[in-house]
Amino acid sequence: MFSNEYDVIVVGAGHAGSEAAAAAANLGSKTLLVTMNLQTIAQMSCNPAMGGIAKGQIVREIDALGGYSGIISDNTAIQFRMLNMSKGPAMWSPRVQSDRMRFAEAWRLKLESTPNLDFYQEMVGGIIVENGVVKGVRTSLGLEIFGKTVVLTNGTFLNGLIHIGEKQFGGGRAGEKAATGITKDLVDLGFEAGRMKTGTPPRVDGRSLDFSKMMEQAGDENPEKFSYSDETKPLTKQRSCYITHTSLEVHDVLREGFDRSPMFNGSIQSLGPRYCPSIEDKINRFADKERHQIFVEPEGWDTVECYVNGFSTSLPEDVQFKALRRVEGFENVKFFRPGYAIEYDFFPPTQLKHTLETKLVSGLFFAGQINGTTGYEEAASQGLMAGINAHLLSAERDPFILRRDEAYIGVLVDDLITKGTEEPYRMFTSRAEYRTLLRQDNADFRLTPKSYEIGLATEARMRRMETKEKKSSDFVQFFKDTSVPAEEINKIFQRRNSALVGQSDKMFKFFSRPEVTMEDMKTIDSVVQFIEENELDPEVVQQAEIQVKYSGYIEKEKNNADKLNRLEGLKIPPNFDYSKLKSLSYEAREKLSKIRPVTVSQASRISGVSPNDVSVLLVYMGR
Template sequence: MDFKYDVIVIGAGHAGCEAAAAAANLGSKTCLITMDMNKIGQMSCNPAVGGIAKGQIVREIDALGGYMGLVTDKTAIQFRMLNRSKGPAMWSPRAQCDRNKFIWTWREILENIPNLNIWQDTVKEIIVENGEIVGLRTYLDVEFRAKCVVLTAGTFLNGLMHIGKTKLPGGRMAEPASYLLTESIARHGVKFGRMKTGTPVRIDGRSVNYDLMGTQDGENDFHKFSYMDTPTKHLKQLQCWTCYTNEEVHQILRNGLTDSPLFNGQIQSIGPRYCPSIETKIVTFPDKEQHQLFLEPEGETTKELYLNGFSSSLPLDIQINALKKIPAFKDLVIYRPGYAIEYDYFDPTQLKHTLESKIIGNLFFAGQVNGTTGYEEAGGQGIIAGINAHQNCHNGEEFILGRDEAYIGVLIDDLVTKGVDEPYRMFTSRAEYRILLRQDDADMRLTEKSYNLGLAKSDRDTLLTKKREEVKRITEFARNYSVKPAYINDALENLGTTPLRQGCKLIDLINRPQITLENISESIPAFKEELDKVEERTEEIKEAAEILIKYEGYINRERLIADKIERLETIKIKGKFDYDSINSLSTEARQKLIKIDPETIAQASRIPGISPSDINVLLVLLRK
């Protein structure tokens, strides 16, 4: 067997799968190294994909030609569009998946990608020559050679799990940790730290009294994750359930805090503020009488259930005793307790926007090793790292997404510019251009870029072209078609909106909140005829057209702001200044600029601690 490759990817989690698939599909000879081929694409925590802002990232991965959306659609057991009560910039798809089928669907995909091999082993050491990575060694003492390496080891680097005072080495429950690799990388000057995350108890569904819980059903409309014209609802669609903690639960948890690794000093690392453990919740919000919990199925046929909202590292008996005080769990039986896990990560400010290390050439980092949390954030980094690893191998141009082009662009820019002081999770609030980064139009934003690169294939490009044409035809009709009061006023009154006093363009009517394309077309035969011309993906195309019509003003205004900032992105400053010698900069600014070494003025302006006056100093010096 030949152990020489263009690209080697370490770790087959969500980042690793996307990275390996992207590099191989672009034409690089690729090897994916994983500890366990039966855990490829494992959903370590909740068996769900998407959610607020995360769903947008999955749509972007799909638009680029990645697989997370396709795998999710094939294995979903419940789909919901979150935030429907808000504007379309906030709509976020989420799907509950069958955990085991998710793994095997990923494995089937990867095993059938040309140029991609899979090797089951653990990496212990990287090989660096002249400041560039050239290969690696494994626990089996196999030496691999590669032009580029992508590290996506997740929580496995020196992973340590905590259940009360019990400590277990491992990257996930019943899976070994990876040792030596962190030290091998740090030896070359790459800085690393420790972070913490956690996961809840897994419950035997036969012990739950569902009659004492609320229900949460899925949706059955046209929405899904992939833009490809693929069928959905392959599996039986299931419901989820809701319940609440109570004061009895909280008292048991409070009494156990002295045995909590989070509060007795056993865990020193930083955990995710936005996904806190149940013990953190009762300490942070002492006056709150209850916390909502979501009970979610792990698969189509299994009895195993995931208790979302009850992440914990408390001792086993405290977890069980507290949960039994919830009426629905009076007869509780569990498969395993919740636990916390500590692991190594590398400071992402040491990376370029391509996710290549600034310190070790051709070594890329993606996923939780960069201090992020979440499958979606990992997958988004993975596809970018895989693309750029391929580009490095073949002297191609860097592939970088801007903050106005994708949530993935926001994610990576935040990581390399601001760094992390806690596990990074994406939110819509992190994106200043979120009206431009909607879940409905990720294909419009990204598929052409990926197609020109060679990753998205012709079938995606064909679907995108057809969609663009159909959306344009509908919007142009609405922009040009005139409506007279006599023909429409009765319908407007029935729809609860003010009648017309004089004629107007159809687009002005659609802009009213009570009006949709569907309900207004019933009274305008010519418009209904236009809509009926859409023969494929009709609901998706109508929704895209309606959003563009209703939010045109907001979209155009945000585009103007983005274009203004874009001009600062073109002003390159990397290598032009000796920041330490610029006394007119604040001390903090000098330190931060030296550490980050930003590519552009715009990136410099986003570094925490850099003030507008510091930016003005740099602009003045550039003019000189």
Template sequence: MINEIYDVIVVGAGHAGSEAAAAAANLGSKTLLITMNMQTIGQMSCNPAMGGIAKGQIVREIDAMGGYSGIIADKSAIQFKMLNLSKGPAMWSPRTQNDRMLFAEEWRIALEKTPNLDFFQDMVKSLIIENNRVAGVITSLGLEIRGKSVVLTNGTFLNGLIHVGDKQLGGGRMGEPRAFGITEQLVTLGFESGRMKTGTPPRVDGRSLDYSKMEEQKGDENPKNFSYLESPKLTKQISCHIVYTNETVHEILREGFDRSPMFNGTIQSIGPRYCPSIEDKINRFAERERHQLFVEPEGWRTVEIYVNGFSSSLPEDVQIKAMRHIPGFANAKVFRPGYAIEYDYFPPTQLNHTLETKLIENLYFAGQINGTTGYEEAAGQGLIAGINAHNKVHEKEAFTLSRDEAYIGVLIDDLITKGTDEPYRMFTSRAEYRLLLRQDNADIRLTEKSYHLGLAKEERLIKVQDKIAKSNQLESFLRDTSLKPGIINPILESISSAAVDQAYRSAQILTRPNMTLAKLEEIDFIKEATQHYSTEVKEQAEINIKYRGYIEKERDNVAKLSRLETIKIADDFNYDNLKSLSAEAKQKFNKIRPKTIAQAARISGVSPADINILLIYLK
């Protein structure tokens, strides 16, 4: 192994690294996955869950392209929920609660079954760079492993520092060593680096909790799946629970603020805005009398519980004392306290949209090294980095996704164009075309692209083609079928909708508020005609009919803006020659080097006037 020259070397086996290695290997590259610990491949470092708002869409996109995250989430799920069903379909987001140990086991099994993929356990301490091109890695054992491309997915391990009160431990995760050497080398090569912070809550013994004092949160009655393939269906589920902090809990936590590394100046890096620690919540939102906590089981065969919402870096005695004043936690036994962790990252404006670095050819970054937070964001980046590392060494075209094609495209474009100085988390509000980027149509958007790329297998393409054909067939039936007043009025009355005095097409009736295809199926001949269609086909047809006007409007907006995407800017364009450009625009353009006018327009601090100046010059 050591004497071979790999096409792709992936450093780190978290969510980004695992997807990157799987993608490169499945595309045909000879791939090596290097990890500090073979027992923690695909480890859920923080919460035992996949998906959620916008994140669920990313998991479905990964699956649609032939990635592994969706299938593994399905195989290890202990609960499934479709979030935001009370809102429009652009907001529907799948989420699974997962068995932490089973999730990691399934990842390792899947990777070991992947052809072209080798493994090696060691720490990478530096890169081999020759003529501004990466040529391999050097491990802590002093081994030189040659590779045509390298994907760095180091997570929180680069110079990781763990904080529990006034105690500090070097590590990338509790109980695991940190990685060193790579940051220092990259900085000497001209890269800009920074520090970020994240945290995790205490884990407790579920046998010591009183669930009668909590609100039970069951999974969906008819749970679905992440994967578009035939992955296991949940036949039984484990409930989560909701509980709330109170003023006593807050007061105890405040008493420990002087020992908190967040407040005494020990931690100076920025943490995630949308997932703050419990001490940050009660400090920033002092007017709130309580904060919601989710009591989440960690698996089928363990009593370990994840206290979601109680992330903390306070001393362990303060954490335990405060926790025991939470309803149901009076006798809580703590497996391990919460902690904060600081780690190195590299501002992602130093990357191209392929996730290749601008300074060193064939070197790719994916995951938290780019300033993101979340398994799903990391996995999406890993997939794209793995694809492009393979394509580059085999002299194939770069592969990117645009903002109107995928949430993964929005994520990467935001990182590359805008950068981030705090951990980036995906939300539906970040996507301007979110009605096009729904969780139900990720296969329609992406599977054919991935198939032509060589990643998605033929069985996926056949399934999506069948789904499209049957959905179109069902839509045609509903548009062509008339419903007379005597048939439809009783159903309209049941949903408090105005009666009709003449026949209307089924599709027209379906566009009414509170009307659903399921209600129309109360009519015998409609039910008879639709009973052979799958739930997914029915959902697709119903959404297309009910939201057709909005969907077409978004597509029109995409078409209008796509004109700016076709106006390319040369890599060596000299912005300093344009005297009318603002000083800020020149600085941002020179740093980010936008590829198109559309990308230039999305850069923070760039005005419409700056874009007009560019347009005039380029024309």
């Protein structure tokens, strides 16, 4: 059945596995996607949504690189919202509510139409390694499938254990069995393993809810979309979500089950995501809060199933039901299934290179929750990077690595490799020190040329990006070159309660004022004329506005990034002996020897390596 060697074998078909397989195959590698169930490709195991704060930027970056998450999110969306619009553009984050069933279907059909990609349904129970080099995988039926590279994207399936109250059973998610064997193989090879936990809320019958008692949360009036390509269109109709709240009565009912909660009785000892706590964790940690928000999210266009966001729990099912019936609007709720917690194996990501290839075994890559992350978007971005680098390695080409000032994906990977994680890692805008550069609106400018260079982004994408970039820069130049009379601009300043001017000047200077908007500038005839004559779409107009209004901040951040990137050029020899640098602190020697950073800049970001330790390294490197 598998007589020929594959270039890339991807194990697992969640968000990471799907992006990895698509990237490797589209780059030309003969690729095999092996999964336990071909009916659950790209399944949304938790909430039916893509994007959100910082996560939306990641989806845009995946799209700019030629991945599929943005396109599939657009084509299966039921609602679009741009979050954080009251803040600056560095914080704007797109998010879609998705049709869960159509999302998975669209992913499967997209993968099936991808050349160079084969599929096989079976559990992978082991890894074939010879002399520190991966050679393939071994299935539960004993089949040996050979490949030049292997990408493991096992999600929550590695020795997965589901908890509902005092009940425990093996599983990778509700209704699906756990995967066994791989962890033992990896530990025997010398890998360090750990356990993590995540949870999910009950799913309920929307027909049993009283939405009139809840606050409606509609989508944006003029919805945008994720993908920069022409393959998708913005939504013309949307479904609303709803908001309700818990109460002190709900909290009291939940506390009745604490003695049977695996979180409090010692059954679960692994760490869950701090920023997405269970409802029992919330009322325990924030005992002063009288209520917590509950978001009621429809699971699709046609289904009645709803996701109860904010009510993640592993409490006994009878306690879940009793408490939820006391939430306003849920008085007659019917369950589709209770919430549960799941524990699973992960491998601390400090054991990886920046390509996501393992340091111990050549050709073996990890992506997604196996690296200790949480979230579809984080997983998908790692899958994309692992798939790209597995292809490049098998083709004997240079690796593809993104810096922290180039992408949120670069921040994510660098954080994992240099700092590791002791709890499920989730991306936030605050994790990026260059977030003014890493906006959701310019991901195509930042990343499409890089992807095009390695052969993933298409010619059409590249030309579209170049046209958009030229049009927006021409529009910015128009503002720099064109003057406006004082009396005309003062009409705008009067409306905005802004200081008046006594003489004409360039539009760029006036437009740079925080209170002046593009809508204000469109009251000037020459601006409207330029937009119409050059057929500028809203995307280009928005891009020009951001470049005008934030040019000072953008330039300052670029300069800061350039200074730090000089340290990226200072390479540390691969087998450098840190023990001989007695001026280093003991912790720095220990951490540097374990993580083995490639550059001085990476070394500076390792927890436990102080500025003084970096100075010692710089002195030794002759700087």
